[in-house]
Amino acid sequence: MSQIETxxxxxxxxxxxxxxxxxxxxxxxxALGLGPAYVxxxxxxxxxxxxxxxxxxHGLECxxxxxxxxxxxxxxAKDVVLSMISLDYDDTLMAAAGHQAxxxxxxxxxxxxxxxxxxxEGNPPLNEDGMYCIVGGKPFVEQLKMAAEHAKAIISWGAxxxxxxxxxxxxxxxxxxxxHKVILDKPIIKVPxxxxxxxxxxxxxxxxxxxxxxxxxxxxxxxxxxxxxxxxDKCYRRPHxxxxxxxxxxxxxxxxxxxxxxxxxxxxxxxYNACSTVRWNDGVSFPIQSGHxxxxxxxxxxxxxGGFYNRLTTIKQFxxxxxxxxxxxxxxxxVAAGVAVxxxxxxxxxxxxxxxxxxxx
Amino acid sequence: MTIxxxxxxxLDNTGKRIVVDPVCRIEGHMRCEVNVDDQxxxxxxxxxxxxxxxxxxxxxxxxxxxAWAFTERICGVCTGTHAxxxxxxxxxxxxxxxxDNANSIRNIMQLNLQIHDHIVHFYHLHALDWVNPxxxxxxxxxxxxxxxxxxxPNHPLSSPGxxxxxxxxxxxxxxxxQLGLFKNGYWDNPAYLLPPEADLMATTHYLxxxxxxxxxxxxxxxxxxxxxxxxxxxxxVPCPINVDGVGAVxxxxxxxxxxxxxxxxQCTEFVANVxxxxxxxxxxxxxxxxxxxxxxxxxxxxxxxxxxxxxxxxADQLHLPRGxxxxxxxxxxxxxxxxxPEQIQEFVDHSWYTYGEPGKGLHPWDGVTEPxxxxxxxxxxxxxxxxxxxEAAKYSWIKAPRWKGNAMEVGPLARxxxxxxxxxxxxxxxxxxxLRALDVPVNALFSTLGRTAARALEAEYCTRLQKHxxxxxxxxxxxxxxxxxxxxxxxxxxxxxxxxxxxxxxxxRGALGHWVKIxxxxxxxxxxVVPTTWNGSPRDSAGNIGAFEASLMNTPMxxxxxxxxxxxxxxxxxxxxxCSTHVMSPDGSELTRVKVR
Numbered sequence: 038m039s040q041i042e043t044x045x046x047x048x049x050x051x052x053x054x055x056x057x058x059x060x061x062x063x064x065x066x067x068a069l070g071l072g073p074a075y076v077x078x079x080x081x082x083x084x085x086x087x088x089x090x091x092x093x094x095h096g097l098e099c100x101x102x103x104x105x106x107x108x109x110x111x112x113x114a115k116d117v118v119l120s121m122i123s124l125d126y127d128d129t130l131m132a133a134a135g136h137q138a139x140x141x142x143x144x145x146x147x148x149x150x151x152x153x154x155x156x157x158e159g160n161p162p163l164n165e166d167g168m169y170c171i172v173g174g175k176p177f178v179e180q181l182k183m184a185a186e187h188a189k190a191i192i193s194w195g196a197x198x199x200x201x202x203x204x205x206x207x208x209x210x211x212x213x214x215x216x217h218k219v220i221l222d223k224p225i226i227k228v229p230x231x232x233x234x235x236x237x238x239x240x241x242x243x244x245x246x247x248x249x250x251x252x253x254x255x256x257x258x259x260x261x262x263x264x265x266x267x268x269x270d271k272c273y274r275r276p277h278x279x280x281x282x283x284x285x286x287x288x289x290x291x292x293x294x295x296x297x298x299x300x301x302x303x304x305x306x307x308x309y310n311a312c313s314t315v316r317w318n319d320g321v322s323f324p325i326q327s328g329h330x331x332x333x334x335x336x337x338x339x340x341x342x343g344g345f346y347n348r349l350t351t352i353k354q355f356x357x358x359x360x361x362x363x364x365x366x367x368x369x370x371x372v373a374a375g376v377a378v379x380x381x382x383x384x385x386x387x388x389x390x391x392x393x394x395x396x397x398x
Numbered sequence: 399m400t401i402x403x404x405x406x407x408x409l410d411n412t413g414k415r416i417v418v419d420p421v422c423r424i425e426g427h428m429r430c431e432v433n434v435d436d437q438x439x440x441x442x443x444x445x446x447x448x449x450x451x452x453x454x455x456x457x458x459x460x461x462x463x464x465a466w467a468f469t470e471r472i473c474g475v476c477t478g479t480h481a482x483x484x485x486x487x488x489x490x491x492x493x494x495x496x497x498d499n500a501n502s503i504r505n506i507m508q509l510n511l512q513i514h515d516h517i518v519h520f521y522h523l524h525a526l527d528w529v530n531p532x533x534x535x536x537x538x539x540x541x542x543x544x545x546x547x548x549x550x551p552n553h554p555l556s557s558p559g560x561x562x563x564x565x566x567x568x569x570x571x572x573x574x575x576q577l578g579l580f581k582n583g584y585w586d587n588p589a590y591l592l593p594p595e596a597d598l599m600a601t602t603h604y605l606x607x608x609x610x611x612x613x614x615x616x617x618x619x620x621x622x623x624x625x626x627x628x629x630x631x632x633x634x635v636p637c638p639i640n641v642d643g644v645g646a647v648x649x650x651x652x653x654x655x656x657x658x659x660x661x662x663x664q665c666t667e668f669v670a671n672v673x674x675x676x677x678x679x680x681x682x683x684x685x686x687x688x689x690x691x692x693x694x695x696x697x698x699x700x701x702x703x704x705x706x707x708x709x710x711x712x713a714d715q716l717h718l719p720r721g722x723x724x725x726x727x728x729x730x731x732x733x734x735x736x737x738x739p740e741q742i743q744e745f746v747d748h749s750w751y752t753y754g755e756p757g758k759g760l761h762p763w764d765g766v767t768e769p770x771x772x773x774x775x776x777x778x779x780x781x782x783x784x785x786x787x788x789e790a791a792k793y794s795w796i797k798a799p800r801w802k803g804n805a806m807e808v809g810p811l812a813r814x815x816x817x818x819x820x821x822x823x824x825x826x827x828x829x830x831x832x833l834r835a836l837d838v839p840v841n842a843l844f845s846t847l848g849r850t851a852a853r854a855l856e857a858e859y860c861t862r863l864q865k866h867x868x869x870x871x872x873x874x875x876x877x878x879x880x881x882x883x884x885x886x887x888x889x890x891x892x893x894x895x896x897x898x899x900x901x902x903x904x905x906x907r908g909a910l911g912h913w914v915k916i917x918x919x920x921x922x923x924x925x926x927v928v929p930t931t932w933n934g935s936p937r938d939s940a941g942n943i944g945a946f947e948a949s950l951m952n953t954p955m956x957x958x959x960x961x962x963x964x965x966x967x968x969x970x971x972x973x974x975x976x977c978s979t980h981v982m983s984p985d986g987s988e989l990t991r992v993k994v995r
Binding site: 087088090095097098099100101102103104105107108109110113114115118119120122123124125127128129130131132133134135136137138140141144162165166167168169170171172173174175176177202203204206207208209210211213231232235274286287288292293294295296312317318319321322323324325326327328329332334340344345346 | 417418419420421422423424425426427429448449450451452453455456460461463464467468471472473474475477518522523526567571574576577578579580581582583584605608609611612615616618619620621622623624625626627628629631633634636637638639640643644645646647648649657769771779781782783784785795880881882883885888959960961965976
């Protein structure tokens with residue numbers, strides 16, 4: 038097994054020197070709030086680890102999570118798949134099919150009991166005895182339970198696995214059910230979004246491989262490092278919000294100046310995600326930067342929150358800003374609700390988060 | 399038992415039954431069963447969609463301006479194409495026109511999807527049906543380099559050292575004993591015909607394409623904010639253009655346009671220097687394996703797409719052709735009208751839905767679906783543990799759409815057959831060039847290989863169109879037009895009380911249509927008939943088999959227990975099952991639960 042390519046090998050192969058590698062390890066330690074004593078530990082882990090088996094199953098979904106995953110720029114998807122994990126079952130990408138695919142699944146479960154990661158894309162429908170999603174002639178929910186039984190941990194990719202997403206939108210005809218409501222006895226990391234950002238997905242996986250533990254999670258089970266702040270909190274258009282400068286119509290002068298999209302229905306103020314910081318596709322842009330409001334795709338039940346172009350009316354107030362309707366002097370047809378928007382005062386963030394979580398619980 | 403189908407196939411289900419479930423390397427969930435005779439030749443084929451999500455019922459009662467976001471989530475692989483179809487349907491219903499720049503940007507995004515999807519399909523979903531990565535370990539890197547320089551002389555990555563590095567990496571991977579995605583592949587199956595050098599070249603390009611595809615989509619990210627699932631807008635596109643004024647950094651500015659332009663060039667180079675040469679090189683080794691034609695030489699359908707001018711969808715103004723060919727008569731290309739209730743109809747006699755009466759077909763505007771999951775009397779296994787299906791009864795979550803009663807193939811090959819038959823100049827030149835390069839007759843097109851080759855040609859054509867629309871947009875901006883959205887009818891109070899519309903596109907996988915009815919500002923009915931519904935359809939009331947089924951017929955399998963040939967042919971369609979399985983429930987009690995906001 039000495040032939041297995043480790044993280045360190047990958048980095049060396051990409052022309053990174055030993056010195057840079059150690060620097061990377063110390064930066065990683067610092068970024069995670071670990072002392073210098075952890076640096077050699079991280080280095081050792083990255084130099085010697087064999088590839089962790091990953092089983093990736095698919096329920097009711099649209100495959101946008103897989104598509105996002107292969108967009109990862111750092112690390113590159115090919116390096117993840119060839120050198121960091123061993124993707125032993127993934128019906129979207131694997132060479133085998135049918136019996137041979139099922140054999141690969143059973144073999145991995147048997148051989149790596151308790152040591153593989155189960156990644157779930159999509160969710161199981163429970164109506165019609167589960168037969169709205171069939172794998173190998175049986176309900177997907179059976180495959181999910183079987184694969185979960187001996188998993189070390191489960192990653193719920195995307196809004197489907199985390200919350201139900203579009204097929205669970207009202208009236209949820211198939212009774213599409215998120216993973217944590219079916220699997221009750223395993224640690225589950227939710228990585229919501231439709232889809233999640235590629236580098237967030239690979240970031241979560243590499244964290245687990247590097248540190249051999251789960252990332253720090255919030256009460257909903259989302260990694261704090263990517264989901265603890267609202268898009269609004271770090272939005273580059275935030276100064277326009279604070280100054281009361283809003284887009285009033287699509288493609289108006291204000292839109293061309295890059296003003297705030299709050300009045301066009303942007304859900305950035307209520308959406309926890311890394312879009313305004315990590316951004317999308319190697320940092321190229323994110324929805325607001327490209328002129329459309331956030332639709333809130335990493336939030337539970339975002340399909341049933343009253344339309345993507347309806348302005349938020351339920352944001353909690355923290356006091357320093359004027360009501361946005363008053364500032365912007367309302368465009369025609371605005372529902373004049375008592376709209377209030379929170380301020381991203383950093384000291385209040387934790388309190389805010391807790392109250393948000395309570396509402397969502 | 400032997401059955402002769404009306405569309406000209408002889409089915410014999412007496413031989414050994416082989417089940418492939420799951421069919422992997424596709425989008426979504428699919429099952430396939432075939433019967434092979436004692437020579438290992440497929441004599442009966444059964445294709446089954448094994449998932450159902452119910453998106454159309456979810457759409458009822460919602461704001462039609464939101465529908466693009468819902469329907470976009472039908473598929474994350476052909477991301478954006480459903481959104482485009484949806485905004486077109488809503489604009490058609492409400493009489494909304496879009497500005498010229500919006501037409502160019504939409505076209506660039508749609509073409510960009512075609513290019514991306516075709517590349518990812520060929521290298522990551524399909525290549526392993528032709529290419530053996532384990533065999534690549536036996537290759538001589540120097541000979542591989544020579545092969546590369548012969549077939550793709552303009553590709554810069556071609557040195558022996560480069561191929562040696564990739565081979566070493568592969569070797570390490572294989573020797574680790576953790577084969578990952580290649581585990582349990584069919585690597586000693588005689589159906590693989592490439593020499594080791596071609597296997598190494600193609601496997602190397604599998605990895606290059608994986609890096610490249612993440613660059614291709616950045617055009618979506620610039621105009622739509624993210625990929626997968628960029629943002630769209632009824633009435634235009636959400637990204638404003640500002641190349642001169644205050645705050646240009648908040649819009650599409652010169653830096654963004656340069657970024658788009660660079661990616662367009664990158665797409666063009668990769669397709670011309672890698673993708674096309676690979677298909678010709680691989681095709682050369684497999685040109686004796688011309689199975690899988692199915693319906694492609696008989697009945698094909700294309701709606702057409704990529705309008706040259708905004709709001710003009712007439713057939714002669716579309717860069718991707720529109721038309722229907724039936725009964726193998728390439729001399730007559732029929733016009734296609736999505737509004738004609740007699741042309742497109744869906745049947746459910748062999749699908750897990752019911753219309754209440756057998757033999758009935760419904761036009762999408764009047765489409766209904768009531769799920770009815772039941773196995774036929776000759777199925778083996780149980781309701782929740784299917785061993786073998788009974789294709790004489792209901793057997794799929796996919797409906798059977800028909801054009802004037804005919805089962806049709808859609809997709810790149812269908813588009814190219816229609817284009818070729820219509821004398822479309824670009825398409826004809828490309829096809830003739832390919833046939834010459836491979837030294838095969840035109841009939842070779844009607845095959846699995848033809849389907850795969852048509853996709854590559856189309857990717858090349860799309861790179862040229864992508865550039866064309868970029869230049870067109872730049873000219874327009876230069877002439878002082880920066881408009882990207884028409885908001886005159888954004889407010890629902892401007893809408894008629896009742897309206898209905900249809901939106902059509904050519905998705906990477908084929909003809910895609912959305913039909914919408916709007917009442918009192920809300921969606922009253924929404925129907926999607928998608929490419930894999932056409933291609934993956936089960937039998938219809940008359941007994942016509944669908945395109946997947948037809949394509950598998952009479953194919954010999956080297957080893958029937960290893961489904962390489964089945965996968966090769968099914969993958970040539972690029973099946974997308976999440977797209978194909980849809981529903982509209984007429985069940986009142988269910989629908990009233992949709993909250994109308």
